[in-house]
Amino acid sequence: MLRIHVSGVDLSRVRMATRPDAMWETILSFHRLRDRRGSTVFGKWRAESRTRLNGEARLLSTVVPPRGYFPDFLTPSQGGPEPYGLDAGMEALRDTPADRIHRELGLLAGPVPLARRASARPPSDAALPEALAEGRTEPLGRLITTLRAYHRAAVEPYWPHIRACVEADRAVRGRALLDGGADELLATLPSMIRWRAPVLEADYPVDRELRLDGRGLLLQPSFFCRGTPVVYRDPDLPPVLVYPVTHPGAPAFAEPGPWLGRLVGHTRSTVLRSIGHGCTTSELARRTGVSLASASQHACVLREAGLVRTLRHGGSVLHTLTPLGAALLRGGAPLAVS
Numbered sequence: 568m569l570r571i572h573v574s575g576v577d578l579s580r581v582r583m584a585t586r587p588d589a590m591w592e593t594i595l596s597f598h599r600l601r602d603r604r605g606s607t608v609f610g611k612w613r614a615e616s617r618t619r620l621n622g623e624a625r626l627l628s629t630v631v632p633p634r635g636y637f638p639d640f641l642t643p644s645q646g647g648p649e650p651y652g653l654d655a656g657m658e659a660l661r662d663t664p665a666d667r668i669h670r671e672l673g674l675l676a677g678p679v680p681l682a683r684r685a686s687a688r689p690p691s692d693a694a695l696p697e698a699l700a701e702g703r704t705e706p707l708g709r710l711i712t713t714l715r716a717y718h719r720a721a722v723e724p725y726w727p728h729i730r731a732c733v734e735a736d737r738a739v740r741g742r743a744l745l746d747g748g749a750d751e752l753l754a755t756l757p758s759m760i761r762w763r764a765p766v767l768e769a770d771y772p773v774d775r776e777l778r779l780d781g782r783g784l785l786l787q788p789s790f791f792c793r794g795t796p797v798v799y800r801d802p803d804l805p806p807v808l809v810y811p812v813t814h815p816g817a818p819a820f821a822e823p824g825p826w827l828g829r830l831v832g833h834t835r836s837t838v839l840r841s842i843g844h845g846c847t848t849s850e851l852a853r854r855t856g857v858s859l860a861s862a863s864q865h866a867c868v869l870r871e872a873g874l875v876r877t878l879r880h881g882g883s884v885l886h887t888l889t890p891l892g893a894a895l896l897r898g899g900a901p902l903a904v905s
Contacts, residue, residue, distance in 0.1 A: 574781060
């Protein structure tokens with residue numbers, strides 16, 4: 568069980584990340600790559616990503632175990648709501664002090680000694696944690712190069728979809744914040760997280776107590792987070808709660824279907840424009856001047872075409888544009904990805 572102790576000051580400093588964090592998505596996706604669960608959401612992604620990998624997984628597995636703790640320095644934090652893009656995140660990783668790398672890699676030691684693990688892997692890969700812990704710069708550069716290659720193969724091709732899922736989650740949380748403040752925001756987090764003021768509880772593989780002590784809390788929705796949220800092991804780092812977005816029942820990264828051909832005519836174009844930065848079905852009906860049933864049907868078609876994402880919020884549903892939907896309204900200009 569994870570217990571995050573939230574004071575009144577902390578509650579006023581709860582904030583949402585503005586977008587996906589490239590470093591968190593990269594590391595957490597590596598967990599999903601080795602996890603056979605969640606095949607409906609991640610099965611197609613796993614199959615496609617594995618065909619593009621070229622040995623990166625072997626090296627990364629020496630510093631990112633299949634489960635449990637992985638070093639905090641792999642997912643650096645700026646302490647604010649603006650998450651790292653890939654380039655900035657890699658630079659922050661490169662600037663990690665050697666003593667911190669040594670300390671955090673020391674926590675990876677488990678019941679199997681490093682020497683025994685080394686015998687099962689090529690020496691150049693198995694020796695990476697030891698070389699990093701010694702403070703040598705070349706192994707860190709190699710790790711960064713490998714992370715970049717892995718990100719290009721397994722994360723970058725899917726970034727627009729990842730960002731759409733995170734933005735849809737932000738729309739739901741933002742509406743909760745507007746409707747009921749930070750209390751309501753915390754109360755609407757996924758079901759494995761429970762707000763029992765003044766403590767935010769969450770399912771967690773070990774018992775942890777995290778006291779915010781006036782620092783507030785950054786909420787970071789993540790596409791590749793699964794099952795339980797994630798926090799830094801080091802309580803002195805800026806508090807971040809990484810939690811899974813809600814995935815629809817359909818497979819992730821589905822190819823656009825024939826529904827795009829149905830996106831014709833004034834009414835449906837008006838519906839797409841009216842969704843804008845997010846609205847409920849009732850609001851959509853009022854904005855477009857159509858019936859509730861008609862608004863729901865139009866939103867369904869747009870969702871099937873990959874232009875709109877829908878999440879449930881209380882007794883209603885909230886529709887938001889995907890990057891593809893936004894690009895269509897801009898005449899096909901691509902959405903900037905950072």
